[in-house]
Amino acid sequence: xxxxxxxxxxxxxxxxxxxxxxxxxxxxxxxxxxxxxxxxxxxxxxxxxxxxxxxxxxxxxxxxxxxxxxxxxxxxxxxxxxxxxxxxxxxxxxxxxxxxxxxxxxxxxxxxxxxxxxxxxxxxxxxxxxxxxxxxxxxxxxxxxxxxxxxxxxxxxxxxxxxxxxxxxxxxxxxxxxxxxxxxxxxxxxxxxxxxxxxxxxxxxxxxxx
Numbered sequence: 547x548x549x550x551x552x553x554x555x556x557x558x559x560x561x562x563x564x565x566x567x568x569x570x571x572x573x574x575x576x577x578x579x580x581x582x583x584x585x586x587x588x589x590x591x592x593x594x595x596x597x598x599x600x601x602x603x604x605x606x607x608x609x610x611x612x613x614x615x616x617x618x619x620x621x622x623x624x625x626x627x628x629x630x631x632x633x634x635x636x637x638x639x640x641x642x643x644x645x646x647x648x649x650x651x652x653x654x655x656x657x658x659x660x661x662x663x664x665x666x667x668x669x670x671x672x673x674x675x676x677x678x679x680x681x682x683x684x685x686x687x688x689x690x691x692x693x694x695x696x697x698x699x700x701x702x703x704x705x706x707x708x709x710x711x712x713x714x715x716x717x718x719x720x721x722x723x724x725x726x727x728x729x730x731x732x733x734x735x736x737x738x739x740x741x742x743x744x745x746x747x748x749x750x751x752x753x754x755x756x
Contacts, residue, residue, distance in 0.1 A: 547685065547686070547687055547690060547695050547698065551685050551687075552685075552698070552702070554685070555685045555699060555702065556702060556706070558681075559702070559703055559706055560706060562677075563703070563706050563707055563710050564710055566714070566740070568667045568668070568671065568741060569588070569592040569664050569667055569668050569707075569711065570710060570711055570714050571714075571737050571740055571741055572588055572592075572632070572663065572664050572667060572741075573585055573588055573589060573592075573664075573711035573712075573714045573715045573718070574714040574715060574717060574718035574737065575636060575718060575737045576588045576660055576715060576718070577714065577715030577716060577717070577718030577719045578718030578719060578721055579718075580655070580660070581719060582712070582715045582716055582719050584657060584660060585660070585711075585712075585715035585718075585719075586712075586715075587657035587658070587660040587661040588660040588661055588663060588664035588711075589664070589707075589708055589711045589712065589715070590661050590664075591660070591661035591662055591663065591664035591665030591666075591668070592664040592665065592667070592668045592707065592711065593704045593707055593708060594661075594665055595664070595665045595666075595667075595668030595669040596668060596674075596700075596703060596704060596707060597700050597704060598669065599668070599669070599674055599675050599678055600678060600682065600696060600699065600700040600703065601696075601700075602675060603675070603678045603679050603682055603683075603696070604692065604693070604696040623749065624670045626745045626746070626749040627745070628666055628667060628670060628745075630741070630742050630745035630746075632663070632667070632738075632741050633737075633738040633739065633740070633741030633742035633743075633745060634738065634742065635738070636735070636737050636738030636741065637735055637738035637739065637742075638738075682696070682699055685699060686699075
């Protein structure tokens with residue numbers, strides 16, 4: 547892998563990573579409801595899932611998912627249902643609970659729970675695995691050691707994902723300071739509605755014909 551190829555990968559990845567997706571929306575929601583430090587647990591879960599997906603691509607499991615209609619449907623509907631459930635919870639969330647200083651410690655989810663939530667959302671998105679299966683090999687030199695190249699791409703994507711989610715989490719935390727009561731409720735509803743919309747998009751997603 548040449549430096550030019552790596553720079554092209556960074557540029558191409560940035561376009562897709564910066565665009566708000568489920569894990570980015572969760573990062574912003576976690577930042578607004580629980581603070582940036584707590585949101586970092588969710589970022590860790592999302593990055594861990596991405597690393598597993600890249601490992602799956604390197605092992606050829608993305609091709610298996612693309613070929614198996616049953617496996618594709620199971621993962622797709624599980625991911626859509628979970629996204630819809632998270633969106634519904636946000637729609638029904640009390641605005642007061644979005645203020646980290648107001649929320650009682652006993653009511654806050656643990657860091658492990660936040661991490662697991664983002665991990666499941668990222669891992670149950672078949673679009674991500676199919677996208678990586680088509681996207682990553684374009685930057686791989688088949689004549690060079692494959693594990694090293696996939697490790698480099700995984701590290702770059704992880705850093706870019708963390709930077710993006712951190713920015714959105716910080717944005718969510720800043721919005722908490724700018725909004726009061728009704729504004730916080732509005733933020734919950736926007737994030738919840740977008741997650742439900744993404745769930746619907748995922749449910750309607752169809753694989754490209756072989």
